[in-house]
Amino acid sequence: MTPQEQATQIIAELVLAIGRSVAKQTFPGMKLPRSREFGMICGVIFLHELRGVPLTLSHLGRCTQIPRATLVRRVEQLQSRDMVERRGNHYRFIGALAPAHVRSLRAQSLGRPKS
Numbered sequence: 216m217t218p219q220e221q222a223t224q225i226i227a228e229l230v231l232a233i234g235r236s237v238a239k240q241t242f243p244g245m246k247l248p249r250s251r252e253f254g255m256i257c258g259v260i261f262l263h264e265l266r267g268v269p270l271t272l273s274h275l276g277r278c279t280q281i282p283r284a285t286l287v288r289r290v291e292q293l294q295s296r297d298m299v300e301r302r303g304n305h306y307r308f309i310g311a312l313a314p315a316h317v318r319s320l321r322a323q324s325l326g327r328p329k330s
Contacts, residue, residue, distance in 0.1 A: 255279050256289055260299060260306055269305040 238250035263270040293299040
């Protein structure tokens with residue numbers, strides 16, 4: 216195996232380990248395939264919020280390619296866990312997962328004032 220192949224393997228193993236760890240911490244007791252689905256939904260909401268782009272359910276469905284009925288159930292479950300809220304037709308994170316909170320934590324860790 217070449218050094219590049221070894222590096223690729225290490226990165227792939229790291230990505231999988233991080234995914235499992237995040238799934239276990241964020242969605243305890245949930246099977247990995249379902250938690251990955253939730254993770255994809257959360258990732259899309261998070262990125263859109265960081266970019267300042269409103270996210271509708273239709274756009275979330277196009278980004279994740281999850282069937283609409285399933286997506287509605289998953290988003291409702293995230294809402295019941297107080298992770299996501301709906302404002303009009305748009306969805307955003309609340310609490311510790313909100314990008315503003317994450318930026319604040321990052322600023323604190325870098326010794327910068329909160330923005």
